[in-house]
Amino acid sequence: MKKAIKYVVLLVAAFAVVFVSSNKSNQVFAASKPTYSKLYKTAKSKLHAHYSYGAVGPNCFDCSGYTKYIYKKSVKKNLPRTAQSQYQSFKKVSVQNRKPGDLVFFGGSKRSISHVGIYVGKGLMINAQNRGVVLESVSAPWWHAVGYSRPANLK
Structure with a gap:
């Protein structure tokens, strides 16, 4: 027993x-699981950083260097180096289905992407450009949005 x-x-x-x-x-x-709040906090922390072509951070960026740095630092996602290769590498999403944290791409066409930013909602993005890292409208007159992609499913 x-x-x-x-x-x-x-x-x-x-x-x-x-x-x-x-x-x-x-x-x-x-x-x-990666979160948008962590990505946004990291992206926001670099506002007003300087711009330099080819720079990948941590204090100076070009557009794709910025998106690459933010994704790697915040959600441990490695992005390709250039805006064109980032556009080609991830699932595309429509304007209607875009979410904060998606990448937004600009240029003459899908084959000539020249700029990328991080969509943060309400028609705004954070991006590195000649004025440095700034928050601005996706539909600013100097940008021609080509599409969106989703490098990571953020909660």
Whole structure:
């Protein structure tokens, strides 16, 4: 009888260990999912940084260097180096389905992307350009939006 009780106690303990450890791994996974708030906080922290063609941060950027730096630093997502290669690398989304954190691309056409910014909602983006890192309208008259892409599914 004592052996049977020990066996049942061991079985219950083993089940409890498996259950608790699986819940912890799910919590770790859920906590590590990239969030828009982390991306936005990092992007905002670089407002007014200087612009320099070819610069990738941390204090000076060009447009694609900025998006690459922000995604890597905030959500551990590695983006290609140029605006054109960033456009070609990720799932496209329509204007109607864009979300904060998506990349917005500008240029003459889909084959001649010349600029990229991070869409932050309400028609605004943060981008690095000749005035430095700024918050501005996606529909500013000097930009011709070509499309949007979603490098990461942010919660």
